Amino acid sequence: MCEPRGFCAGVDRAIQIVVLALKKHGAPVYVRHEIVHNRYVVEGLKAMGAVFVKELDQIPDDGRPVVFSAHGVPKSVPAAAEAREMLYLDATCPLVSKVHKQAMLHVKRGRHVILVGHKGHPEVVGTMGQLPEGTITLVETPEDVGRLQPLDAAQLGFVTQTTLSLDDTAEVIAALQARFPQMAAPSSDSICYATTNRQEAVKAAAPGADFFLVVGAPNSSNSKRLVEVATRAGAKGSILVEGPQDLPFDRIPAGGVLAMSAGASAPEVLIDGIVEALRARFDVTIELVRTAIEDENFPVLRTLRDVPLESADMAFVNGERRSSPVSDAA
Structure with missing residues (x-):
């Protein structure tokens, strides 16, 4: 886990x-x-x-x-x-808003913005919609970089979608920097800490895993990237599931090593449900692979800070993690 x-x-x-x-x-x-x-x-x-x-x-x-x-x-x-x-x-x-500000700063300094991201994703639509038409271009792959024909190769700056694969993004950025060595980078990494942390944890857990479960929605970019990362990092198989109802029991080897993570929008209650479903069929011993501790907290809008938020208000999504069914064994 x-x-x-x-x-x-x-x-x-x-x-x-x-x-x-x-x-x-x-x-x-x-x-x-x-x-x-x-x-x-x-x-x-x-x-x-x-x-x-x-x-x-x-x-x-x-x-x-x-x-x-x-x-x-x-x-x-x-x-x-x-x-x-x-x-x-x-x-x-706030981390998406930071990317918006970075893109706007590029434009303010006279640069054309290159956005590394996935076409049609809401975050990409939102970021491109921050800038005047004609001042931003989307690329998804190194091949897209090869097709770029900027008006001024010396006046470019890039930003990225926050939920991309670290490895894939590094390849695209390397291609951009090789072709446009004067291209300006954002003031700080665009890929968010949560995406980075979850991918690093998956990389640590995937080697030796017979199968890897990622809990998340099929339209969740960061969750889909975790499936890809797990396979690349050594898991023999990996799949995205929304909850216990999607468990592919015919593909989960009895007596094997099953690894699991969850995308940044997956509530803990779904993870608990999957653990319970697995325990009903298998003799399960759970070990925790921890690569980072997250203590970030983003305050809500000022207009809502006078409204009391009680634990019961968030219980339906289990936003505040309750006792985890895992041990701290490495």
């Missing part, structure tokens, strides 16, 4: 913002897109009174608040909300 795993500070903050908005304003509270990429979390918030929409035009002019997801949104979204005099709460992860 890997540690760190599951909820990161940005995810925890975003969920808290929805919960606190419901406590302060009552239901419904609208949420544009999934607040985080996890169906269990989304369904839990729906049960509390959150209403999820794809775009603002699905929200009636009823004065109810709307929350923007942790992945960030283009500037056009809050502008549209302000035009309609909507009360909006921005739950963008």
Whole structure:
């Protein structure tokens, strides 16, 4: 079992913002897109009174608040909300906001921005939407780098999506730096600490594993990257599962070594459920592989800090980790 795993500070903050908005304003509270990429979390918030929409035009002019997801949104979204005099709460992860600022700084200094990321991902859409049209270009692979034809190769700067594979991103950045040696880097790493920590833990646990389970949603970028990292690091097989119902018992070898981690938006309750399902079928001994200790905490919006948050408010997603079913054996 890997540690760190599951909820990161940005995810925890975003969920808290929805919960606190419901406590302060009552239901419904609208949420544009999934607040985080996890169906269990989304369904839990729906049960509390959150209403999820794809775009603002699905929200009636009823004065109810709307929350923007942790992945960030283009500037056009809050502008549209302000035009309609909507009360909006921005739950963008502070580390995503940092990437936005880094990209805007490149433009301010006269550079064209190269964004390393996955086309269509909400975070990428949000980051590209921070900048004027024509000032940012998306690349996904070293091959994309080879096709770039910038107007001024001496005036380039790059940023990355926060949830990418460290190894894949390093390859793309190396290709960029080899082709454009004058390209400016961001002031600090764009890939977030939680992505880095989870990938490093998976790398430590994967060698010798007969099978590797990653708990997370199929639309979660950081979770899918963990599956890839596990395979590259030596696991004989790896798969993404959303919960106990997805366990591939026919592929899990009895008496073998099974490793497990979870993406940054996967609640601990799902991990506990998987452990219980495995114990019902196998004689299980669990060891913890810990590569980092996370104590980051991102405060919620000032307008919500006067609302008390009790442990029961977050219980449905298990945002505050309860006693883990693992030992501390290495």
